[in-house]
Amino acid sequence: MRHTYFRKTSKGVEMNEADAVSWQDRWRIQMEDMAARSDTQYWNRRAEDYNNFIVSSSFEYGERMAEILHSNTMLGADSNVLEIASGVGAVTLPLARRAARVTAVEPAQSMADLLEENASAANINNVSPEVTDFATFAAQTQDNAFDLAFLCHAAWQFPDAAWLIEEMSRLSSGHCCLADTMGQGDPENLAMQKKLGINAPEVDRPFYLYNVLNELGRPASLSNVSYMMRRSEDSARSMWTNLVSKYRTVSEQDTEMINEHIATRSTNGVYEVPATMTMMWWKA
Amino acid sequence: MDERLSVAHWDGLWEQRWDTRESLYVGSAHMGYWQARAEDFSVGRKACDYDFGRKITEVLTPFLPAKAEVLDVGCGPGSILVPMGQAGWRVTAVEPAEEMIRQLRANAELAGIEDYTVIPSIWQDVDTESLNGHFDLALSAITMWMFRDLRTQLERLETVSRDLCCVVGGAGGETSGHSDGMWSAIMGDVPQPGYSEFPLAFNLLYAMGRNPEVRIVDYSTKRSVESKIHQQKLFYAKYTQLTPSTERMIEDNVMASASDDLVHENCKASVIFWKSPKAGVTN
Ligand SMILES: C[S@@+](CC[C@H](N)C(=O)[O-])C[C@H]1O[C@@H](n2cnc3c(N)ncnc32)[C@H](O)[C@@H]1O
Numbered sequence: 001m002r003h004t005y006f007r008k009t010s011k012g013v014e015m016n017e018a019d020a021v022s023w024q025d026r027w028r029i030q031m032e033d034m035a036a037r038s039d040t041q042y043w044n045r046r047a048e049d050y051n052n053f054i055v056s057s058s059f060e061y062g063e064r065m066a067e068i069l070h071s072n073t074m075l076g077a078d079s080n081v082l083e084i085a086s087g088v089g090a091v092t093l094p095l096a097r098r099a100a101r102v103t104a105v106e107p108a109q110s111m112a113d114l115l116e117e118n119a120s121a122a123n124i125n126n127v128s129p130e131v132t133d134f135a136t137f138a139a140q141t142q143d144n145a146f147d148l149a150f151l152c153h154a155a156w157q158f159p160d161a162a163w164l165i166e167e168m169s170r171l172s173s174g175h176c177c178l179a180d181t182m183g184q185g186d187p188e189n190l191a192m193q194k195k196l197g198i199n200a201p202e203v204d205r206p207f208y209l210y211n212v213l214n215e216l217g218r219p220a221s222l223s224n225v226s227y228m229m230r231r232s233e234d235s236a237r238s239m240w241t242n243l244v245s246k247y248r249t250v251s252e253q254d255t256e257m258i259n260e261h262i263a264t265r266s267t268n269g270v271y272e273v274p275a276t277m278t279m280m281w282w283k284a
Numbered sequence: 285m286d287e288r289l290s291v292a293h294w295d296g297l298w299e300q301r302w303d304t305r306e307s308l309y310v311g312s313a314h315m316g317y318w319q320a321r322a323e324d325f326s327v328g329r330k331a332c333d334y335d336f337g338r339k340i341t342e343v344l345t346p347f348l349p350a351k352a353e354v355l356d357v358g359c360g361p362g363s364i365l366v367p368m369g370q371a372g373w374r375v376t377a378v379e380p381a382e383e384m385i386r387q388l389r390a391n392a393e394l395a396g397i398e399d400y401t402v403i404p405s406i407w408q409d410v411d412t413e414s415l416n417g418h419f420d421l422a423l424s425a426i427t428m429w430m431f432r433d434l435r436t437q438l439e440r441l442e443t444v445s446r447d448l449c450c451v452v453g454g455a456g457g458e459t460s461g462h463s464d465g466m467w468s469a470i471m472g473d474v475p476q477p478g479y480s481e482f483p484l485a486f487n488l489l490y491a492m493g494r495n496p497e498v499r500i501v502d503y504s505t506k507r508s509v510e511s512k513i514h515q516q517k518l519f520y521a522k523y524t525q526l527t528p529s530t531e532r533m534i535e536d537n538v539m540a541s542a543s544d545d546l547v548h549e550n551c552k553a554s555v556i557f558w559k560s561p562k563a564g565v566t567n
Contacts (some may be wrong), residue, residue: 222498
């Protein structure tokens with residue numbers, strides 16, 4: 001039988017299991033491995049195909065998220081926004097359209113270059129890229145420097161989630177928001193993984209982050225954003241091939257299967273998969 | 285697989301917490317408790333123009349039709365029925381405590397709400413099959429913690445809803461609303477039992493394959509010192525025989541937190557809502 005005990009914390013008494021591994025530790029264990037495999041160099045290599053996905057998807061999830069932040073009064077024309085790990089600007093540009101300024105912290109130079117390209121193509125001039133990692137940036141930035149601190153689709157780079165959450169909270173005088181992919185796509189996507197013999201469903205990172213937030217005494221609001229992931233057939237091919245090569249050498253048969261799958265899911269050269277992003281926000 | 289992704293894990297944890305709490309009760313903790321609490325509870329919920337229920341109504345408004353049909357399980361004094369009635373929704377209230385129903389009727393009348401139904405019964409006895417898919421929203425606020433079989437009760441909410449389900453809980457930790465240090469002052473080393481629906485209900489729903497959304501809302505209440513003392517004494521009388529000295533401790537503590545003979549409190553609640561599987565497409 002499991003025993004329950006009650007632990008006193010600064011926030012009062014919390015329930016815990018006697019053998020409990022904290023949510024923070026569970027997150028760290030799962031993400032350390034992932035963080036090691038997707039370092040800055042990895043993202044420098046991936047910049048091109050990732051950019052294809054964001055641009056082909058017309059910044060859809062970024063638009064939806066910025067809209068939710070706006071309608072929940074966390075983002076407005078006066079807002080001074082910090083975005084951590086902005087990539088090529090999937091959310092940066094939609095945020096910038098609704099804010100006074102977005103400071104975009106991105107350590108990978110090729111990502112930052114594409115962000116600047118995308119911003120100028122969209123006639124957006126209130127984005128300030130900072131090509132550095134978040135720890136360095138945070139160490140030089142004072143408390144409450146921003147009204148909103150935001151991070152999307154990069155939390156796995158931070159095995160120490162508590163540090164990330166507390167730093168975001170320190171830097172924002174208003175709200176903070178984390179967003180990440182939820183779920184395994186649709187049944188068709190899962191069926192394809194099965195067919196390739198890949199049995200590695202990704203963990204739902206938002207579920208862990210959400211509980212870490214609660215563990216830190218920061219209960220958060222949570223909203224699911226569904227969108228259509230769109231990319232060119234080439235970009236989709238490279239995505240699936242990369243996935244298989246994480247587990248084994250890609251065989252001819254794999255390539256055939258991938259091509260067939262992409263053909264059935266593409267229209268006019270564009271590959272489409274429904275996906276979900278979960279946003280979690282809290283008062284700093 | 286991480287055990288925390290399994291329904292059995294959250295189910296077990298919930299039951300265990302329920303059993304621990306029940307084993308600590310020495311005084312009236314069930315229906316008699318709510319009968320005795322009806323009046324002070326009503327005062328607390330009406331405060332600041334039904335701030336609690338109004339915030340919940342605001343969260344759910346964008347997701348519901350203009351004339352929504354709502355089931356409110358454990359509706360109490362109309363905390364949510366009144367603001368939802370004012371929003372133009374039609375509420376069916378499940379409430380077993382006659383004193384609560386009396387408060388509810390008085391509050392509804394005062395607010396000019398006539399079109400509502402009361403089912404004067406415990407929720408476990410309500411025949412959900414006869415209400416199958418009847419409501420746009422099946423909701424329960426600060427009531428699920430009283431049921432040992434959370435999963436069954438969540439599924440019963442899903443049965444009666446054709447669209448949304450919602451569970452409201454505290455969001456100030458396990459002992460939401462009672463973490464002012466009085467517990468250890470009165471109960472010594474006895475561990476304080478938890479009762480918040482949040483985040484346990486969220487985790488269970490996630491493990492059940494739902495995609496719940498959550499909004500954390502801040503709300504205020506205000507009530508007389510007398511009413512707050514009444515509430516505190518009834519709360520601790522569930523767990524211990526109050527003595528003159530513990531009663532005195534409670535009174536002093538409440539008075540110390542009052543200004544102008546009123547106790548103001550700023551609280552947090554979690555509004556967890558999700559699509560009933562009946563609704564077909566989940567978000
Ligand atoms: C904490 S009050 C909550 C009232 C209201 N929902 C609110 O949040 O203000 C709990 C209510 O649940 C009612 N209740 C107790 N047992 C119940 C049961 N088995 N079925 C339905 N309601 C119950 C009580 O009488 C009481 O009015």
